[in-house]
Amino acid sequence: MIYEVFRQERKGQAFQHAGSITAPDDAFAEAYAREQYGRRQESVALWLVPRAALRHVSDFPDELQKSYHRVDGYSLKAKLKEARERAGTAAPRDR
Amino acid sequence: MSERAQRLLEIADDELVLGWRDSEWTGIAPFLEEDVAFSSIAQNEIGHARALYELAARDLDTTADELAFDRAPEEYRCAPFVELRLLDWADTIARRVLYEAADTIRLEALKADPDPELAGLAAKMDREEVYHRLHAEMWADRLRDEPRFRAAVDSLWGQALGVLEGELATVLADRMPAQLGWTPAQAAPAPRNGHSDGFRALWDEMTMVRRSIPGASW
Numbered sequence: 001m002i003y004e005v006f007r008q009e010r011k012g013q014a015f016q017h018a019g020s021i022t023a024p025d026d027a028f029a030e031a032y033a034r035e036q037y038g039r040r041q042e043s044v045a046l047w048l049v050p051r052a053a054l055r056h057v058s059d060f061p062d063e064l065q066k067s068y069h070r071v072d073g074y075s076l077k078a079k080l081k082e083a084r085e086r087a088g089t090a091a092p093r094d095r
Numbered sequence: 096m097s098e099r100a101q102r103l104l105e106i107a108d109d110e111l112v113l114g115w116r117d118s119e120w121t122g123i124a125p126f127l128e129e130d131v132a133f134s135s136i137a138q139n140e141i142g143h144a145r146a147l148y149e150l151a152a153r154d155l156d157t158t159a160d161e162l163a164f165d166r167a168p169e170e171y172r173c174a175p176f177v178e179l180r181l182l183d184w185a186d187t188i189a190r191r192v193l194y195e196a197a198d199t200i201r202l203e204a205l206k207a208d209p210d211p212e213l214a215g216l217a218a219k220m221d222r223e224e225v226y227h228r229l230h231a232e233m234w235a236d237r238l239r240d241e242p243r244f245r246a247a248v249d250s251l252w253g254q255a256l257g258v259l260e261g262e263l264a265t266v267l268a269d270r271m272p273a274q275l276g277w278t279p280a281q282a283a284p285a286p287r288n289g290h291s292d293g294f295r296a297l298w299d300e301m302t303m304v305r306r307s308i309p310g311a312s313w
Contacts, residue, residue: 021128024237028128031230035132039139 003029006047007037015047039063099210100154101172104162105287106201107147108173109258111163113194114140115301117187118176125184136191136227143220150216160313164305168290168298175291176254188234189247193255195231196274198224200259200266232274239276248275253282260287 002022006015018037023029029048037043065075084091096104106251117137120229124130148159155162177194183186205217238244252271256264305313310312 022126023128027229027233032132032235033202034226035135036128039135091196 001025001029002051003033003048004051005033005037006049007043008045009043011044015045018046020051067082097154099213100151103147103151103154103213105172105174106205107144107151107162109177109198110140110147111144112171112297112301113177113190114138115297116145116180119180120187132230136230136268139223139227145221146216146220150212156231160305164302168295171290171298172287173290174254174258174287175285175289175294176251176258178291178294179251179254179299181299183243183247185238185241185243185247186251188231188238189244190249190255191227192231192235192275193248193251193271194258195224195228196271197255197258199228200263200270204263212246213298229270235275245277249280249282252279254260254285256284257286264312 001024002020004020005018006036007018008015021036023032026048033046033048037046043086081091114137117140118134120130121134121137122130125132126152144163145159148162150161152159176190179186179190181190202217202221206214206221208217235244256267258264259267305311
C-alpha cells in the first residue's frame, strides 16, 4: 500500500507534502515514515494518508476564458489610467 | 577497570557491533523502505554505543573513539550473539527481535540503577529504543507462524540468553514465550567470554580505516 506523507517542520506551521512510502499496513507505514522523515529531527509531526483515501480532483475547464474570475484577468493599471484621464488628474508620480 | 566501566563497555560493544552487523544490510535489505528503516536503526544503535563509550571514556581517561576502535579484538566485551554474521533475513530479524527483548530488560535494570548517570543515559536510550522495539515487534507479529522465523529464533535463543546475566536472563526466558506466542527450544546460554569465529574479520574491517593512519585526527 502506498501512503502519502505530509510533514510539519515546526509547531504551528502548515503540513507539506514530503513524499510517499510503501508499507504493508499502518503500523509499518508509521515505522518507515518515522525513519525516513523524522530521524534527522526534520519534522515535529507527520500525517500519513493511504493514497487510496485521497480524492484526486483535476481538470478545471475554462472554455469561455472567464478571465474575470482571476486577479490577473482584471487589469487595474489600464482601468486606473482611463479613470484618471476622465477625472483630469495625473498619476501620483507625475504630480 | 571499575565495575561501572566494564558494564558500560559490555553494553557499548553490544550496540556498536550489532549496529555494525545490521548496517551490512544497507542496500540489500528485502525492500527499499525496510532498507532505509533498518539502516537508520543500525545507526541509532551506534549512536547509543557512542554515548556509552563517552561515559566509560571519562572513567577510563580516554576517548570514545579510542574505546570503539583502538582496542585489541580480545578486549571487546560484546556478546557472541551480536557478532554473528547472519546472511539470512529471517535470522537477522530474529536477532533484532531477541536483542530488543534482551535490551529492554537490561535498560529497565539500568534505569533503576542508583548511579544517576547510568540511569539518566538509560532513560535517554530507552526513549529511542521504543521505536526499535515497535519495528521488531511488528516483524515478529507478522512472522510468528513462519517456520523459517521459528527455526531462526530457536537457533539463536541460547546466544540471545547470553546477552544478559543471572536474574535478567531468567526474566528474558520468562517473557519471550508470551511475546512470541510459543516457547523457543531449550538452549544453554552462550556466555560473554571469548568471541565467535567471525569476530576477528569483523574487527579487521571495522577498525581498518582508523588503523590505516594511526594517531590521525579524523
